[in-house]
Amino acid sequence: MKKIRYWYSSLPLSSKITLLMALLITLLAGSFSLFSISFFNQAYSHETExxxxxxxxxxxxNLDRDLLAINNQIIETSTMPLFxxxxxxxxxxPSKDLETLVNFQQFFKRIADSSPLIHSVHVITKDDILYSPYEQTSRTLGNDLSYPSLSHLQKVTLLPGGQNPFAPSRKSVPIVVALNLLGTSSYLELTSNLAADVFLIILLDEQALLEKINSPGSAFFSYTNTLLFQGVPLLPEAPESDSAMIRFTTPTQINGLELMMSIAKRSYKPLVAFMIIITIITALLVTGGGSVLISRISRHITSPFSAMTKMVKEMETGSYEFDIKPRYADETGTLIEGMNSMYHTIIQQMRQIKEEEQQKYRYLSQMLTEQINPHxxxxxxxxxxxxxxxxxxxNASDMIATFAAFLRHTLNQGEDTTTLAQELExxxxxxxIMNTRLGLQILIFDDIAPHLELFEIPKSILLPLVENAIRHGFETSSMQAQTVEHPSITITAKQKGDRYSIGVIDNGTKGIDIxxxxxxxxEKSAQSGHIGLNNVLNRLKLYFDDVEAHVSSIPGYRNAITFTFSIDPDRGAPSGIAALAE
Structure with missing residues (x-):
């Protein structure tokens, strides 16, 4: 036995798969038989459905045609001035009078003639006065059709079928239409929020409805159709339990009204003889022993692949610490050893690349930060x-103190980033300094969201934008140059979702050449006249993702340069930046 197991473990992977397929082919014949039974059964069920x-x-x-005719007649009648x-x-x-009753009778007839499903039409006012085509009526049979029992209804409602209160020998399904007068105008509207002034009640004959929605039984199955309004049955349902029925629904023209078909499962007539023959053949082909054998062989062959799958998942999550030793000396063993070696090589190279990238970030950031205009x-x-x-x-002392603080922030070594609050200062x-140099009185404002004051950005990133605002907005070479009454510069910082934005806005009259x-x-040079814009863009790209620049200009009102970006904590940006996205 040990020799057999050793022989099997030493077989090439292709031989193992060949052996497995030989067994699978035998079992597939039986599986195909089961599949055939299932397929024909599903096909038959699908066709029946x-x-x-x-x-x-x-x-x-067919039902919608009658409902549409009734609906159109109700709308037409409700818009008639006499009605x-x-x-x-x-x-x-407060009580019935002959003229009102006569007028109602002609409208009742118009609505009743719109469909053979209608048994009769009635009106109940909010004083609970009933106008009906019948002299002797009893509103206590079947559904209670008094105003108090209907007062909670809105718009159009269908009530469950019951004994007709105006013709006890028949059953009916009431349609209740809640109507309101629009103030003192000659218009009616469907009630939606207020108590109805009147209810228009249309009694549908239950027997006529049943005949309308049912026909002689199908050759494939027997069924019973009924109506549901907002999930409540309006007509008698099939007597069988839900487990013995298959039900389908479809909507109608009236909102909330559905037609439901109930099919008895016992009425299905599958090809029993054919199914029995297929089942016998399948039983002869498929044995329990074959199923157990294929399961054991499958698990045994795929175990190396399971080990390799586990290796890959642990490598992806970074939790792979101990090398998995191959169980067999076949191709899977060689592959596992190769994966172990490749993983360690990749990890070593990634560490080296990450260290080089971080060094590159620090060098480029320092180089771009220290590009101060000597002039x-x-x-x-x-x-x-x-x-x-x-x-x-x-004045000289103040300027020296201000200039010293400016240089201290700019030339501070070892720090690549600063907070927005520090950058604003x-x-x-x-x-x-520039106001003193140029003899200007430019005011500086900030529009920074409070939670972004400690947001870290590359050091001196906003300074070129402020310098551009002064140069292109306020600095003039002619005494006749147009100026604004209150020159100002505003530094902005916003967040919208996972996108951030920083920018500078001024109200200079020269504006920006977009x-x-x-x-x-x-461009890397400043030949275009806009100092450092390429510098700013490149520095932001060192720290952030999806950096975009937006420029707009309305001279004398709003000239803006804004940069938007997102943060990727896995990018390897300097400390303090990636932490913002965590």
Whole structure:
């Protein structure tokens, strides 16, 4: 036995699959027999269902024609001025009068003539006065058709069938239409929220309804059709229990009214003789021993693949720590050993790539951050010198303190990012220096969501945008240049879903050349005149995903440059940035 097991474990995978297929072919013959029985049974059941649904739709169409005729006649009657005046008079007069009764009779006849399903038509006012084509009536038989019992109904409602209160020898299904007068106007509307002024009651003859929705039995099955209104049966149902019936429904023209077909399962007539023959053949072909054998062999052959599947899942989740040792010396064993070796090689390479990428991020971020315009430094120092020469030591001292804080933030080594609040303060210091240099009085505002004040962004990322706002919005080379009364710059930061945005808005009169701005975003030089836009875009792409730039300009009102982006915590961005998305 041990020799057989060793021989089997040493077989190539192709030989194992060949042996398994030989056994499977034998069992497939029996499985095909079972499949044939199931297929024919399902096909027969499906055909029966199709025929049932077609019949049900045909019955529904026939019923809908009558319901549509009744509905159209109700609408036509309700819009007739004489009918509305008759309703008004019935509501005003506390008791029946001959004129009102005569007028109602002609409208009752019009509605009743619209369909042979209608037995009679009646009106009940909110004073519980009944207008009926019958002299002797009893509203206590079957459904209670008094106003108090109907007062909760809205729009159009169908009530379950019962003994006709106006013809005790017959049964009927009431359609109750709740109507209201529109103020003092000559119009009626369906009641939806208020108590109805009158109820128009149409009694459908139950026997006529049953004949309408049922016909002689099918050759395939026997059935019973009934009506449901909002799930409540209106007509008698099949006596069998739900487990012995198959039911189908289809909607009608009236909202909430459905036609339901109930088919007795015992009425199905499958090809019994054919099924028995197929079953006997299948029983001879399929044996319990074959099923057990195929199960054991399948599990035995696929166990190496199960081990490899487990390996792949653990590798995907990063939980694969100990190498799985192959059980057999066949192709699966060689494959498992190769996967172990490949996994360790990939992990080592990924660690190396991640370290190189992080070093690249730090280097590029530092390089782009420290690209300070030397002319700004020279000009600022020159202004400070002039303040000292002119004896304005206090102004010079303030400028030196502001300039020192500005340089401290800009040239701080080892920090790639800063918070929005710190970046805003950095821009305030820069603007203070520029106002002194250029003799301007530009105000700076912020529109930053409170929860984003500690949001980390690349250091000095907003400074080029503020510099552009001053240069293209307010800095002039001519004394005749047009200026605004209250020049201002606003720094914005928003979040919408998983998208973030930062930007700078100014109200300068020069505005932004949008075409040149978009060109500058894709150029490394500043020849377009928009300082550092490409620098800003590239730095944002080092830290964030899906970075997009948006430029708009209305000179003297709103000139805006905004960058939108999303955060990917798995990207490997510097610490403090990826944490925002967790």
């Amino acid at each position: 199709q025929i049932a649904r077609q019949r049900l739709e045909l019955f529904a169409e 509305v005046r008759t309703i008004q008079r019935a509501l005003e007069v 700004f430094i020279y000009n600022t120092l020159e202004i400070i010198n002039m303040e000292v020469i002119n004896g304005r030591q206090e 950095h821009c305030r210091k820069y603007l203070s 075409e040149q701005a978009y060109k500058a975003l894709n």
